[in-house]
Amino acid sequence: MEIIRFADRKPQPWRNGGGVTRQIAGHPDAASLQDGGWDWRVSIAEVTKAGDFSSFPGMERVLTVVEGELLLLTVDGAEHPLEKYRAFRFPGGAATSCALPTGDVRNLNVITRAGSFKGFTSIVEISKKRAHPLFAGQLGILLQGQATASDGRREPEALGRYDAVVGSDSASPEVLGRGFLAVVSIDQVTG
Known part of the structure; x- marks a missing residue:
């Protein structure tokens, strides 16, 4: 039985520098590859300020707020209010930004290579x-x-x-x- 301890995961900066994430798992091991050189990744990101999300062209994302009340996500100009524990799927290459109307949140991110994997x-x-x-x-x-x-x-x-x-x-x-x-x-x- 394999248990991945969150306390052992080191924070890594987002691709665009707008926040930090802790990778839980990936394939191939996403931590050892250049950014975007993996087929799928599961991570938990801390969102402490409004702004743009990193772009992942050719990928699909499933984002779930796991701590905090609400994340206001804008994907390609359309606004999506994301409540805690409600998964939301969107294209990784879409222009994506967020607002934090109720304060900081943590997101569970599942990112997969479109056409190869589905999360x-x-x-x-x-x-x-x-x-x-x-x-x-x-x-x-x-x-x-x-x-x-x-x-x-x-x-x-x-x-x-x-x-x-x-x-x-x-x-x-x-x-x-x-x-x-x-x-x-x-x-x-x-x-």
Whole structure:
């Protein structure tokens, strides 16, 4: 079972210098590649001021506010109010800017190479009675609350806020607790 500890992720400046992000996972390992040389990336960005978002031509983005109340996103001139835990998909190369009408936010970003991969984000409420399994191609990221992860082969491990559990089809890890979990799925596009 693989757990990616958020506390171990180092902040990196946005491509345009407008903020910072912490990469959780990528393929190939996005941290070791030049900016944009990867096929997909999952990260958490801190948005502390209004302004432009970095452009990712040829990519598709799914953005979810995971901390804070509201992000006012403008994509190619159209305004989209994004509330907490509501995923929003848009083209990575679109002219994108934001306003922060209620204060700072943190965003969960899933960026995939268009035509090669498709990213999805679902927010689920976890339970102490019924474990939530994570399969290959999925990441479970604890957004709020207290939880443990276990693959049935070793003792459950406590998760901190924004820690990620990597899914697997053999001995699928399960998350048990109370709170909210982002389940990020990355699917390869075929055909």
